[in-house]
Amino acid sequence: MSASLLVVGSIALDTLRTPFGDVADEPGGSAAFFSVAASFFSPVRLVGVVGEDFPAAGRKVLESRHIDLAGLQVVPGGKTFRWHGSYQGAMNEAKTESVHLNVFGDFRPRIPATFRDSEIVFLANGSPVTQASVLDQVESPALVVADTMNLWIETQKDALMALLGRVDGLVLNEGEARMLAGDQNLVAAAHKILGWGPKFVVVKKGEHGALLVNHGLGSREGTPVKTICPLPAYPSTLVRDPTGAGDSFAGGMMGYLAAGGKYDFPHLMRAMAYGTVTASFAIEDFGLRRFDRLTIDEIDGRLREYHEMLEF
Amino acid sequence: MSASLLVVGSIALDTLRTPFGDVADEPGGSAAFFSVAASFFSPVRLVGVVGEDFPAAGRKVLESRHIDLAGLQVVPGGKTFRWHGSYQGAMNEAKTESVHLNVFGDFRPRIPATFRDSEIVFLANGSPVTQASVLDQVESPALVVADTMNLWIETQKDALMALLGRVDGLVLNEGEARMLAGDQNLVAAAHKILGWGPKFVVVKKGEHGALLVNHGLGSREGTPVKTICPLPAYPSTLVRDPTGAGDSFAGGMMGYLAAGGKYDFPHLMRAMAYGTVTASFAIEDFGLRRFDRLTIDEIDGRLREYHEMLEF
Numbered sequence: 330m331s332a333s334l335l336v337v338g339s340i341a342l343d344t345l346r347t348p349f350g351d352v353a354d355e356p357g358g359s360a361a362f363f364s365v366a367a368s369f370f371s372p373v374r375l376v377g378v379v380g381e382d383f384p385a386a387g388r389k390v391l392e393s394r395h396i397d398l399a400g401l402q403v404v405p406g407g408k409t410f411r412w413h414g415s416y417q418g419a420m421n422e423a424k425t426e427s428v429h430l431n432v433f434g435d436f437r438p439r440i441p442a443t444f445r446d447s448e449i450v451f452l453a454n455g456s457p458v459t460q461a462s463v464l465d466q467v468e469s470p471a472l473v474v475a476d477t478m479n480l481w482i483e484t485q486k487d488a489l490m491a492l493l494g495r496v497d498g499l500v501l502n503e504g505e506a507r508m509l510a511g512d513q514n515l516v517a518a519a520h521k522i523l524g525w526g527p528k529f530v531v532v533k534k535g536e537h538g539a540l541l542v543n544h545g546l547g548s549r550e551g552t553p554v555k556t557i558c559p560l561p562a563y564p565s566t567l568v569r570d571p572t573g574a575g576d577s578f579a580g581g582m583m584g585y586l587a588a589g590g591k592y593d594f595p596h597l598m599r600a601m602a603y604g605t606v607t608a609s610f611a612i613e614d615f616g617l618r619r620f621d622r623l624t625i626d627e628i629d630g631r632l633r634e635y636h637e638m639l640e641f
Numbered sequence: 642m643s644a645s646l647l648v649v650g651s652i653a654l655d656t657l658r659t660p661f662g663d664v665a666d667e668p669g670g671s672a673a674f675f676s677v678a679a680s681f682f683s684p685v686r687l688v689g690v691v692g693e694d695f696p697a698a699g700r701k702v703l704e705s706r707h708i709d710l711a712g713l714q715v716v717p718g719g720k721t722f723r724w725h726g727s728y729q730g731a732m733n734e735a736k737t738e739s740v741h742l743n744v745f746g747d748f749r750p751r752i753p754a755t756f757r758d759s760e761i762v763f764l765a766n767g768s769p770v771t772q773a774s775v776l777d778q779v780e781s782p783a784l785v786v787a788d789t790m791n792l793w794i795e796t797q798k799d800a801l802m803a804l805l806g807r808v809d810g811l812v813l814n815e816g817e818a819r820m821l822a823g824d825q826n827l828v829a830a831a832h833k834i835l836g837w838g839p840k841f842v843v844v845k846k847g848e849h850g851a852l853l854v855n856h857g858l859g860s861r862e863g864t865p866v867k868t869i870c871p872l873p874a875y876p877s878t879l880v881r882d883p884t885g886a887g888d889s890f891a892g893g894m895m896g897y898l899a900a901g902g903k904y905d906f907p908h909l910m911r912a913m914a915y916g917t918v919t920a921s922f923a924i925e926d927f928g929l930r931r932f933d934r935l936t937i938d939e940i941d942g943r944l945r946e947y948h949e950m951l952e953f
Contacts, residue, residue, distance in 0.1 A: 507731070513731040537846065537850070542876075559850075559951075560951070561872060561873045564871045602953045638870050640910075
């Protein structure tokens with residue numbers, strides 16, 4: 330049975346340069362990538378903010394995926410969050426050319442009454458204070474997962490630590506996990522983070538896949554308790570734009586969990602595999618474009634292929 | 642039925658500093674790590690060179706693993722190859738403090754008559770000219786696999802390209818694969834290398850695992866042809882010294898292949914998993930020390946654990 334899935338985070342207009350070309354004012358942002366990716370598995374409720382300049386085409390991308398936009402604030406006269414970035418060579422890392430938070434800088438998420446009973450909450454990257462304010466507005470979610478980034482680890486560590494006590498799972502990048510835990514060994518770093526509250530940690534490693542470390546989610550009856558799952562990325566030859574890969578990964582993962590409504594370790598492993606495959610599509614074209622022509626059958630087909638690659 | 646396995650490469654005395662301590666004149670080198678790792682699966686024939694200063698204890702490490710040392714040359718009055726390196730932080734990369742090739746600089750491998758019928762040949766890292774001279778001395782191996790490194794890609798590209806036409810498989814590091822192929826995308830780089838001769842390429846990615854790309858080895862009858870296998874590294878918390886991880890990986894992989902005597906893609910996938918697990922033991926202690934107290938039961942146990950981690 331499908332569980333209701335709420336995501337709160339940024340919606341942006343991205344201007345990008347990759348070895349495959351340039352795009353300007355491309356709809357993006359963590360909550361947009363997340364919700365479009367998740368929508369292939371489950372209905373999605375989105376809370377975010379844009380300016381009056383957000384194009385109708387961008388809104389249509391979200392609407393065409395049947396994302397519930399009741400929580401999308403449009404600030405009159407405001408400008409949408411803008412990120413300008415570029416990628417070179419192996420495209421492992423984005424170089425930020427400029428950031429203009431615009432209306433996202435004053436974002437105070439207001440969760441619509443119809444969203445307050447959400448069973449699953451994903452707090453996409455944002456200030457831990459803002460993320461906590463979302464939790465104050467939802468009733469009794471069964472599963473809360475947060476993303477975070479180096480900026481908050483550096484500037485709002487206390488608020489982030491407080492938030493960790495309120496979430497079931499934390500999703501973050503490799504370098505961020507090392508920074509937050511102060512440990513260079515990723516597995517050790519994840520274990521340390523688990524000591525601060527979350528039941529599981531998912532470390533995103535970009536082209537090297539992801540690592541799930543768990544100590545709080547049970548296993549299916551009769552099977553041994555698994556605590557760790559390292560998954561490689563899907564081996565892509567077509568990588569045009571890595572923007573949003575991590576958020577698409579999280580979207581596929583959380584969308585799959587919402588679809589099943591089960592939050593044990595085996596489901597989380599499979600959810601991570603779905604996240605991996607979903608992200609592998611996202612990077613095949615600029616921004617959200619690949620999702621426009623993606624089907625769940627393609628996702629399932631690639632998951633089977635990916636599964637087979639790992640059957641040694 | 643076990644196939645005879647020959648390895649030719651360096652034997653060294655390593656002086657190392659890692660965050661876990663210092664060691665001096667520790668027995669190592671590509672052929673030593675390879676052969677000790679492979680010896681858990683299959684008998685190994687070693688061809689290499691050391692100086693008179695190579696300690697009896699170092700020789701004993703090899704002898705205790707029943708490695709056939711008929712091809713081990715000892716140069717009277719000569720000094721053994723020495724490498725002095727250090728690792729910091731996440732220990733992803735060794736910093737070379739100094740290298741003294743000593744007797745390895747003039748190494749002209751002489752394959753003993755009793756080794757010339759070897760069915761499997763592993764050309765550990767060395768000049769492609771030297772590697773080719775080994776192939777000139779063996780009769781009709783069923784499987785030839787070579788390792789290489791950036792030095793040869795930069796200085797002996799023509800000889801390396803000629804060698805690629807004579808090997809079944811190439812094993813190399815991530816950065817070296819990108820450099821050799823001139824392509825930042827690893828899968829594309831591996832495909833390009835396949836166009837130059839090898840039937841399969843194994844890209845070693847250190848703490849991020851390994852990638853196998855194949856176009857020449859068949860599959861088991863009745864199963865679909867698989868062409869690619871991305872495996873994560875075993876998620877280790879105990880990493881004291883990464884030296885020799887890549888050679889231990891190759892040793893476990895080739896040793897497993899030799900033990901089975903089958904060179905199809907499914908065996909190669911499983912061999913890569915064994916290589917992954919074998920390498921995960923090597924890094925738990927300095928130099929070859931962990932192998933001294935390792936058993937095949939431990940390897941098999943960790944392989945089962947690793948296999949389960951990937952069952953989503």
